[in-house]
Amino acid sequence: MTCQNTLSCLDQLVDNELTDEKKAQVMEHINACDKCKKEFEELKQIKYLLSKVKTNEPSEEYWSEVTGLINARTLDVEPVDSDYRSHTEQLSIKRNSLLRSIISTAAALAILFTALLLGSQQNQVSLAQIGTGSPVLATADVRDLLSSDNKALFSANDQRHLAQGMLLVGIPGVLGRFAALPELMIITE
Amino acid sequence: MTKTIPELVNSFVGGDENAFAELIKRFRQKIYSIGFQMLGNHLDADEVVQETFVRIFKRRKELANVKYFSTFLLRIATNYSIDLLRRKKGHRIIAEDSCNLPGEIQLTLSKRVATPSEEFANKKLLEEIKRALTNLPPKQRLTAILHDIEGYTKSEIADMFECPEATVRSNLHIARNKLRKILRRQIKKGE
Structure with missing residues (x-):
């Protein structure tokens, strides 16, 4: 064990x-x-x-009073339909529903924003920035990279991936795949 | 002859006021205790009791389709307690005795009789655990209260919360771990 x-x-x-x-x-x-x-x-x-941990039991006098109050509050109260939800329960349901919508929207926006950001950076980062150890992002498609003189910047393993149509790029915290460049794979370091 | 709960519920649904009064009598302490442990004071516990029974009265038509009256009633009570707690967020309950704990606390878990100093240490720890409970999020707090204080089973709690039993286990595990950490910190502070 x-x-x-x-x-x-x-x-x-x-x-x-x-x-x-x-x-x-x-x-x-x-x-x-x-x-x-x-x-x-x-x-x-x-x-x-x-x-x-114990709770003391209130006195019989207290219970008589409370029962009287409950009876007064339920006097002439008609039962509600079975789908009845109290005000606080309704609020709770609405609040949870709203919270879920906000979280979903925020998550969708975050994904969209990240994709747009990466997409824009893709055209801004030059190949010269591709170095050893630092986070890099490909600037063009794989064929351009392979034909360029920058090939030497990649390790033998990376070159093998390039040849297979996959470029491994180390961007911490990002794991995804570009729709515009299906052959480009982004992975975390 | 004493009526069973299903018999009382049937009479209550049929409009018998005495049956309602008897149901209040049989369940009031359970509801009060949950309200008191969750909210930490008599006034709020009183509100939980009143509101729970008023709601059950309003929803009595539903009772015809309810399998266990107690689960249904306790669900209303726990939901209301959580709502009330959230409404009162920020008004944390402070335990009266806020002394630091002595360093060499060893709780008496064996069957032997505790010495006076151990009794004292246990009492202090008890105050700390009650205070620590108030630091837990509502669902975890309620799960710990229902299971470890009130003695409900995980299955009963899952029925009350309308959630899988695994969720109850998880909430209980997290709650106990948090309590353990809080208590450990308190003991260290006292050393």
């Missing part, structure tokens, strides 16, 4: 959800591993402490 396997079972262990066999395996590892033992003890502490 590895530490990783053990740690992934700790919640089930403290919740007593493991089979006897699995529990024995996990406990065997815990008893032999100080790191996992510490994690296990801490988790047991948390569960134990939470089990000790």
Whole structure:
């Protein structure tokens, strides 16, 4: 049993959800591993402490008052249709829906912006900028690159990729494929 | 003879006010406790209780198609608690006792009787854990409260939240880990 396997079972262990066999395996590892033992003890502490959190029961007088208030609030209230949603639930649904729309739109705009930015940079970066180690972006299509004197800037491996119609370009954080230049592959470093 | 919950629900749907009063009596403490643990004070817990039962009254037509009344009721209560918590965002609940923890805290997990100093340390840790709970996001907080404080099963919580059980497991795992880190920091601070 590895530490990783053990740690992934700790919640089930403290919740007593493991089979006897699995529990024995996990406990065997815990008893032999100080790191996992510490994690296990801490988790047991948390569960134990939470089990000790109690809420005092209000007095009978309070409950009489509350029941009276509830009855007053429901007096002459007609039941609503089954598709009824309370105001806060409706707001919650609307808010979630709006949030999802905003996130989707933002993500789409970010992708579009990145694509446009890369597209514009493609025509601005010269081949001379293609050096070793620094992030580079191809300026033209692969055939031009192959026929140019800049070929020497590429390693043997890169040249092989160029010959296959694939140019590997190191741009941190960008992974994509240009629609305009289908043979050009952008990968992360 | 004491009526069962399904019998009471049937009577309630049919317009029996006494059945409604009996349902309130049987579930009020559960609702109050969830509201109190989520929001940390009596006034808000009181609001959760009242609003939950008013809503169940308004939605009583739906009860004819509901499998478990308690799950349906608790779903209304937990949703309202989360809404209320979000509305009150920024008004964090501060525990009364804010002393730092002593460094050599070892919680008594064995069956033996705790010494007075251990009892004291446990009490301090209990205050810290209650405070730490208020730092969790609503869903994680509620999952920890329902599972580890109120004793609901993961399956029951999944029904309440209308989500897969895996989501409940994940929320509980994250909540416990966060509580563990907060507690660890507090213990270190006390050293």
